Amino acid sequence: MATMNMIQALNSAMDAMLTKNADVLIFGEDVGYFGGVFRATDGLQKKHGRQRCFDSPIGEAGIVATAIGMAAYGLKPVIEIQFADYIYPAYDQIVSAAARLRYRSAGDFTCPLTLRSPYGGGIFGGQTHSQSPEALFTHVCGIKTVIPSNPYDAKGLLISAIEDADPVMFFEPKRIYNGPFDGHHDKPVQPWSKHPLSDVPDGYYTVPLGKAGIAREGNDLTVLAYGTMVHVALAAAQETGIDAEIVDLRTLIPVDIETITQSIEKTGRCVIVHEATRTSGFGAELTALVQENCFYHLEAPIERVTGWDTPYPHAFEWQYFPGPDRVADAMRRAMEA
Amino acid sequence: MKNRAPLSLHIPEPKHRPGDRPDFSDIKVPKAGEMRRPDINVAAKDTLDLAYSLIRVLGEDNEVHGPWAPMLDLELMKRGLRNMMTTRIYDDRMYRAQRQGKTSFYMKCTGEEAIAVAQAAALDAEDMCFPTYRQQGLLIARGYPMVDMMCQVYSNERDPLKGRQLPIMYSSKKHGFFSIAGNLAMHFAQAVGWAMASAYKNDDRIVSTWIGDGSTAEGDFHTALVFAAVYRAPVILNIVNNQWAISSYQGIAGGEESTFAARGVGHGIPSLRVDGNDFLAVYAVTKWAADRARANLGPTVIEHFTYRAEGHSTSDDPSRYRPADEAKAWPLGDPIDRLKKHLIALGKWSDAEHTALEKEIDEQIRAAQKEAESHGTLGSGKLPSVKTMFEDVYKEMPWHIRRQRQEMGV
Ligand SMILES: Cc1ncc(C[n+]2csc(CCOP(=O)(O)OP(=O)(O)O)c2C)c(N)n1
Ligand SMILES: [Mg+2]
Numbered sequence: 001m002a003t004m005n006m007i008q009a010l011n012s013a014m015d016a017m018l019t020k021n022a023d024v025l026i027f028g029e030d031v032g033y034f035g036g037v038f039r040a041t042d043g044l045q046k047k048h049g050r051q052r053c054f055d056s057p058i059g060e061a062g063i064v065a066t067a068i069g070m071a072a073y074g075l076k077p078v079i080e081i082q083f084a085d086y087i088y089p090a091y092d093q094i095v096s097a098a099a100r101l102r103y104r105s106a107g108d109f110t111c112p113l114t115l116r117s118p119y120g121g122g123i124f125g126g127q128t129h130s131q132s133p134e135a136l137f138t139h140v141c142g143i144k145t146v147i148p149s150n151p152y153d154a155k156g157l158l159i160s161a162i163e164d165a166d167p168v169m170f171f172e173p174k175r176i177y178n179g180p181f182d183g184h185h186d187k188p189v190q191p192w193s194k195h196p197l198s199d200v201p202d203g204y205y206t207v208p209l210g211k212a213g214i215a216r217e218g219n220d221l222t223v224l225a226y227g228t229m230v231h232v233a234l235a236a237a238q239e240t241g242i243d244a245e246i247v248d249l250r251t252l253i254p255v256d257i258e259t260i261t262q263s264i265e266k267t268g269r270c271v272i273v274h275e276a277t278r279t280s281g282f283g284a285e286l287t288a289l290v291q292e293n294c295f296y297h298l299e300a301p302i303e304r305v306t307g308w309d310t311p312y313p314h315a316f317e318w319q320y321f322p323g324p325d326r327v328a329d330a331m332r333r334a335m336e337a
Numbered sequence: 338m339k340n341r342a343p344l345s346l347h348i349p350e351p352k353h354r355p356g357d358r359p360d361f362s363d364i365k366v367p368k369a370g371e372m373r374r375p376d377i378n379v380a381a382k383d384t385l386d387l388a389y390s391l392i393r394v395l396g397e398d399n400e401v402h403g404p405w406a407p408m409l410d411l412e413l414m415k416r417g418l419r420n421m422m423t424t425r426i427y428d429d430r431m432y433r434a435q436r437q438g439k440t441s442f443y444m445k446c447t448g449e450e451a452i453a454v455a456q457a458a459a460l461d462a463e464d465m466c467f468p469t470y471r472q473q474g475l476l477i478a479r480g481y482p483m484v485d486m487m488c489q490v491y492s493n494e495r496d497p498l499k500g501r502q503l504p505i506m507y508s509s510k511k512h513g514f515f516s517i518a519g520n521l522a523m524h525f526a527q528a529v530g531w532a533m534a535s536a537y538k539n540d541d542r543i544v545s546t547w548i549g550d551g552s553t554a555e556g557d558f559h560t561a562l563v564f565a566a567v568y569r570a571p572v573i574l575n576i577v578n579n580q581w582a583i584s585s586y587q588g589i590a591g592g593e594e595s596t597f598a599a600r601g602v603g604h605g606i607p608s609l610r611v612d613g614n615d616f617l618a619v620y621a622v623t624k625w626a627a628d629r630a631r632a633n634l635g636p637t638v639i640e641h642f643t644y645r646a647e648g649h650s651t652s653d654d655p656s657r658y659r660p661a662d663e664a665k666a667w668p669l670g671d672p673i674d675r676l677k678k679h680l681i682a683l684g685k686w687s688d689a690e691h692t693a694l695e696k697e698i699d700e701q702i703r704a705a706q707k708e709a710e711s712h713g714t715l716g717s718g719k720l721p722s723v724k725t726m727f728e729d730v731y732k733e734m735p736w737h738i739r740r741q742r743q744e745m746g747v
Contacts, residue, residue: 025537051537057567062526062560069467069530072515075537077530089556096520097527103729105508105516106498110732141730141738165732210735254735 004200005192006177009151010040010116013158014078016204018048021076024162026053028063028080028116037082038118038177060090064115068097071113071167078162084119084171085131098167099142114161114168119147120228120275122175122185122321127311132227132276137169138253138285144168144209145252149176149230150197153250156207164209173227181228182235183323212256214263218245221269221334224260224286226250229273229322236327242335244271252282260286261293268299269334273327278306300337303330349588355656359666366668369396369615370403377629381605388598388608391642394617395675399682407621411685414676417458417478417616418686421450421673423698424474427483430702431490435504435651439714440490442504446471448646448664451616451672452577454478456545459623465535467515467528467546470505471577479512483705492720493713499721499728522548522555525574529565532572532630543630545573545623551582553597554590562604562638569635573626574601576638577613579645584658601638613641614669616676642669723747 004012017024026041032055035042045053056063060081067077081087087094094115101111121130137145146161146168148154154172161168175181179191192198215230220243223233230248237244245263249255264270270290272283283304290302305322312320353359372392375383396402428445435443446453453474460466466475476486488495490504498508508516515531518524528546535542548558553576565572576597580587587593601608607629611622619641626637646664648655655661680686713719727734727742734742 023538057563059560059563061556062529062564065523065526065557065560066530066533066564069527069532070534070537071530072527073465073531073534073538075534092520093523093526093557097518097523100518101516102732104498104502104506104518105510106501107729108497108508108510109516144731254731254737257736 001199002202003193003198004151005179005198006148006151006154006172007038007040009155009200010158010172011042011044012200012202013155014041014044015047017078017159017162018044018052020204023074024076024078025051025070026078026080027056029056029058029082031055031080036080038174040080040116060086061093064090064093064098067113068093068101068111071111072101072109076112076162078114078116081115081117083129084117084133085128087117087133091136094137094143094167095140099140102166103142110165111167112165114158114170116158116170116172118174118177119171120173120175121312121317122181122228124314124317125312126314130312132274132307134171134252135276135280135282138282142166144254145171146209146250147171147173147227147252148250149173149215149227149248150180150195151192151200152197153207153213155200156205157209157250159204160206160209163206168209171227175228176231180231183232183321184235185318207250209251210254210256212250212259213248214259215246215248216244218243218267220244220267221271221331222247222263222267223271223273223331224249225273226252227275229275232322232324233273233327235324236331239324240328240331242331244331255289257289257293260290264290264294265297268297270298271303271305271327271330271334273305273322275307275322277309278304279309281306300334303334305330349593351586351588351659353660353663355658355660357660359660359663361666361668364668367391367393368402369393370406372403372405374404374625377625377632378634379607381602381607384607384609385599385602388602388610389596391610391612392618392622393612393615394621395615395679399675399678401617401679405618405621407617407624409617409620413458414680417454418673418676418680419694419698420454420457420474420478421616421676422695423702424450424454424477425673426695426698426702427473427477430706431487432651434490434706434714439710440492440504441715442651443490444470444505444650445647446473448671449577449579449613449643450474451619452547452575452613452641452643455616455619456575456623459620460545460627461542463513463542465513465515465531465542465544467524467531467544468517469547469549469577470517471549472547473505473507476507476509476512476514479514481509481512481514483702484709487706487709488712491709491714493709493715493717494719494721495709495712496721499725521552522557526557526561526564529561529570529572532565532570533568536571541631543571543573543627545575547575547577549582550576550578550580550587550592550597551585551590553600562601562606565636566604566606569633571630571633572636573623573630574606574636574638576640577643578640579643581645581649581659583649583653596640598638598640606636606638608638608640610640610642612669613643614672614675616672644669
């Protein structure tokens with residue numbers, strides 16, 4: 001056991017997999033000698049060699065395309081797209097090739113690649129370093145989408161993603177790389193070391209894909225959240241005194257419908273929180289699923305708290321970011337309905 | 338007032354349109370044997386002349402000429418001839434099947450058979466191919482069962498791809514033939530990744546990939562060249578310049594001011610331009626490129642200069658945008674005819690033998706077609722179970738897809 005922040009946990013996951021499986025290799029912009037702009041691959045080249053962890057040209061389509069070719073060969077490429085905002089040049093390769101290779105070849109060729117990418121706001125990154133594009137991928141059949149909310153899960157989920165037989169989009173909430181963030185930007189930053197989920201085993205372990213976690217048990221209302229928003233929801237529960245059950249989805253596709261259903265059948269109320277823009281966001285899918293699966297248990301309309309349908313504005317970071325006050329308001333509305 | 342001529346926009350236009358007399362006299366065809374053959378460890382910049390000229394082996398006299406002459410044994414050439422003829426007759430049969438309503442779509446490679454068939458002969462059987470939809474000759478040369486090819490075209494109950502893909506988008510890992518996507522150019526960069534993987538694993542398999550002249554305008558083409566050069570990937574990057582991309586001529590893809598082969602030189606990749614209708618020249622340059630890849634010298638770009646002798650696909654009528662008799666005016670002849678004449682010139686082949694072989698292949702293909710059609714044609718109702726529609730999206734079917742299958746009642 002060691003105390004790790006999320007970057008260290010991700011690094012440890014890649015280290016464990018490079019050690020365990022010679023078919024795992026890592027590449028992306030600045031990930032080799034330098035260790036990545038967020039340091040996630042720090043030291044991996046030195047430890048495992050240049051051919052296992054190396055720099056790529058600045059060409060996101062090429063990074064994904066070559067990873068697809070490698071995966072079709074039988075390797076397990078783990079690639080980094082430096083910011084989720086820069087994933088679009090590779091979108092065609094992800095959607096038209098990686099996601100469909102198994103299907104279109106009737107299982108003849110497969111594509112077990114893992115694409116890691118930091119996403120989300122709260123770091124004054126402006127509209128080109130703050131986006132949450134997960135719904136552009138959850139809409140695509142044939143890929144899985146995973147988002148961790150703490151160091152322990154980050155490591156276990158990343159190992160599961162690397163070992164998965166299908167392509168996995170692994171989005172990392174960069175605001176919580178170094179510490180949990182509850183949305184109170186004016187309060188001192190907390191390090192992960194004070195959080196129990198920074199206790200991370202050193203070697204290999206997995207957290208299964210497709211299984212949600214319960215970040216807080218409760219009886220009054222269910223919050224569905226992932227990534228940074230899990231911590232915002234926890235703060236809102238504490239500040240409102242509402243006994244909320246906070247479901248940390250962890251995997252968006254395939255989503256853990258059982259855990260969602262069980263929780264809402266118990267509480268009868270549902271608030272959905274994400275940082276991404278609202279319209280056609282993953283919250284829309286969650287709303288539909290709750291409606292289809294739990295309608296007769298609902299005692300209040302489903303609430304959504306999300307980023308606004310605008311680009312992420314640099315100077316209005318905290319007006320844009322769906323913080324604990326907005327989540328608290330939604331929770332109260334759901335309780336009063 | 339500025340005393341300048343106004344700007345004007347240049348829109349490339351082919352020399353001949355329907356009604357014009359086709360004339361390719363502006364294409365400089367060097368004599369067979371004229372081009373030098375550098376050592377395989379040549380620097381990219383020292384291939385510039387080869388990227389702007391045309392490597393040819395078979396001359397007008399039907400004899401081989403010059404340093405690129407590959408000196409092939411007779412059996413290999415005869416097999417090449419048979420494979421090219423099989424590809425052409427197969428194409429004709431499938432084209433007709435589409436016209437008879439037995440499938441939705443078909444694409445021929447008429448006039449371009451040498452490119453796939455000679456490459457298959459020059460590569461090892463284990464080498465990996467990332468082709469486009471116009472290299473069906475690879476599957477034929479590598480012995481993929483023709484009945485399975487047809488079943489794919491018919492999307493019938495025996496279709497190896499379970500009715501999921503448009504006709505001709507074959508896939509066979511066993512035959513080193515990567516799944517055809519339909520999204521142009523994407524596979525070109527994926528091929529580089531496969532080659533990098535092979536090098537990473539200290540394997541000895543190399544990769545060959547193909548792209549059309551029109552598709553070289555896609556970003557993935559250029560990305561492929563960058564990654565291949567950077568990592569010295571063991572890959573042969575073939576550009577099939579058949580002059581046309583549906584209705585747009587190669588000038589619209591940037592072929593007017595330069596050659597497609599020359600694109601490689603700027604990337605630091607040795608690049609050759611070859612007479613794509615010359616079986617022996619295609620074989621020779623492929624062997625040279627394969628030797629480079631196997632010696633860890635990295636990628637090679639090859640532009641195959643050829644002509645798409647028929648329509649783009651069954652959905653296309655080329656007489657609406659080019660002279661109907663343009664194919665006949667093509668100065669580099671027909672690949673099957675040229676190899677046949679060479680074998681005759683060698684005294685090892687005759688018109689009578691050729692006609693007999695044609696008949697034999699035709700009968701084989703008819704028999705295969707009969708068998709394939711016994712498993713159904715598109716719309717005949719003989720299909721894989723509709724259940725299979727929900728399979729292979731993921732390795733394990735997730736709950737939401739299972740529920741959708743149940744919703745469909747299967
Ligand atoms: C990304 C993409 N854009 C457009 C098309 C439609 N399309 C199919 S074939 C084709 C022409 C391709 O020409 P070329 O690359 O020269 O290959 P050829 O057909 O001559 O072999 C076009 C535009 C497509 N399939 N994929
Ligand atoms: Mg073309």
